[in-house]
Each structure stands twice: as structure tokens, then as C-alpha cells.
Amino acid sequence: xxxxxxxxxxxxxxxxxxxxxxxxxxxxxxxxxxxxxxxxxxxxxxxxxxxxxxxxxxxxxxxxxxxxxxxxxxxxxxxxxxxxxxxxxxxxxxxxxxxxxxxxxxxxxxxxxxxxxxxxxxxxxxxxxxxxxxxxxxxxxxxxxxxxxxxxxxxxxxxxxxxxxxxxxxxxxxxxxxxxxxxxxxxxxxxxxxxxxxxxxxxxxxxxxxxxxxxxxxxxxxxxxxxxxxxxxxx
Numbered sequence: 001x002x003x004x005x006x007x008x009x010x011x012x013x014x015x016x017x018x019x020x021x022x023x024x025x026x027x028x029x030x031x032x033x034x035x036x037x038x039x040x041x042x043x044x045x046x047x048x049x050x051x052x053x054x055x056x057x058x059x060x061x062x063x064x065x066x067x068x069x070x071x072x073x074x075x076x077x078x079x080x081x082x083x084x085x086x087x088x089x090x091x092x093x094x095x096x097x098x099x100x101x102x103x104x105x106x107x108x109x110x111x112x113x114x115x116x117x118x119x120x121x122x123x124x125x126x127x128x129x130x131x132x133x134x135x136x137x138x139x140x141x142x143x144x145x146x147x148x149x150x151x152x153x154x155x156x157x158x159x160x161x162x163x164x165x166x167x168x169x170x171x172x173x174x175x176x177x178x179x180x181x182x183x184x185x186x187x188x189x190x191x192x193x194x195x196x197x198x199x200x201x202x203x204x205x206x207x208x209x210x211x212x213x214x215x216x217x218x219x220x221x222x223x224x225x226x227x228x229x230x231x232x233x234x235x
Contacts, residue, residue, distance in 0.1 A: 004030045004043070013106055014042050014062055020102050022046060023095045027102070028053065039063035039074070044099075046082055046089070055083045057091070058099070068110025068175060073103050074168070075115040097143060104147040110175040113149045114156070115140055118166035125169065128210055129155060131203035134194050135169055136187060136217060137210040144171035145217060151183045184221045191218055 007015040007029040020027045025046040032041030039061040046054040059077040063070060080096070082089040091099070103113060117125045117140055125140040135141040135153035144150040149171040156168045174180035191214045199207045 003033045007031050007042075012040075013064065014040070016106065017044065017102055022098055023089065023092070024049070025054070025089070035061060037063070046084075048084060052084050052086065054089070055079070057082050060103075062106070068108070069112075071108050071111030073107060073113050075103075075113070076165075077116070077119070078121055080121055097146065100143055100149075101147045104144075104149045104173070107149060107173055109173055112170050112172045113144060114168045114170045115144070116166040116168045124206070124209075126167070127203075128206050129157075129169075131200060131206050133203075133206060133210040134190055134214075137191065137194065137214045138169075139213075140169055141171065142213045142217060144169070145220075149173050151180060152187075188218055188221050 007018050010031070012031060014029055014031060017027050017029045025048045028045045028047050030043050030045070032043065034040050040063070042060055042062055043056045044058040044060075045056050048054075056077075057079050058075060061074040061076065063072050065071060080091040082091065100113070107113060116122070117129070122140050125138040128138040129135065135155060136145050136150055141150060141153060144153075151174045152172045154170040154172075156170060174183065195211060195214055
């Protein structure tokens, strides 16, 4: 029996993803079974202008509930190299940002997105966290910040593995505007401290990239707190 069903015409919140543009193609969503805690599996594929469907580009879980912490999406698997019957497509950074923006828009205030970073897709994030770089300054963390799910982070780093699954980064949405503004100042303090730290020789290339992202994030935060803007970065 096929346990996956189309979301077309469904009143499920995930049905909002159906038909969203991604590059030159559009998203299609399939709803799967629920896991042991009641979260719904779903997968996304692409359909091109000729009507050809791709192999899945994303497998994830969706959960909702009455309290902020009950509302989340967990990205289990993401493929940036998408295979169609007659062509292959690689998701650009713009495509990736659009995809996660769609996911973030499904999360209400106080909810969160979790994304695994064990796979090759997120190798730089995994190495950056291992080098002591703040989560928000990693490729994955900075993207979650840009789509509105990076108010704060939790690093699910389970050395024992097992039922907890792979290591993942969890990014939170603000509960309300005052919460967002207060957390922005805390994040800025953390990032300014990072800019002042001496670069470990073994992590130089990762730290240089992270410092570039840090300056961009601080200047974004300065929209609400002008004093947080920075002109450059420490070498």
C-alpha cells in the first residue's frame, strides 16, 4: 500500500508548498505517515516545464501544536544535485535560500527548524562548528538567520548517535518583536567577541569565511540597533 499521498487540494498547511517556484521549476509535495510522536513526514520534488518530475530533493518532518515549541520542521535529507529523467540541476544559493524561506514561512512565532549537518551538503558547517565558530556564522546558521529562523540556535551534537539521529542545528523564530530586539543585542555581543578572537591556524580558511558572514549579520542587526554595525573585520 502506498503510504505517500499528494498534498494537492489538501487543507494541510504543507499544501502551501505545492507549486512554489524554485529556479525554473516548481515544487511538488507528498505527505507521508506520522512518526511515533505524531510528526508528519513529507518530501519535495521538482517538476519542470515539460512536466517531468525529479527525484526527491528534500525529506523532512512537520509538527504543529498549541505551544510554540510544538511547531517545527526537521530537515532529514537535502539534495542540492537534483536528477530529472533527461537532465540534472544543481540548486544555487538563491534556490536554497528560497526553499528555506518557504519552510520558515510555515513556522509560527516561537517555532523552529532543525537541519542535519552530518551530510556532505553541510560539510563546511560541520567543520566550522568543530572549529568553535558561532552557529549563526556557519553557512547553515547564517541561512537560517536570513530566513527568520536564526534568533537563537541549539546544536544537537550527540556523540553516541543512535535513535537521536545525526547531528543537527536548530534555529528558532522570535516569539514577538521585543523578544527579537533583545536577542539581537545578545547575538551581536557574541559575534563581536568572535571577531576579536585570534584565528586558530588549523581553521584559518573557515574563520575567514565566518568573519565575512559575521560582518554581514552584524550590519543586518544594525537595522534595529545602529550601534551594532561594523565597518570591517579583524584579520
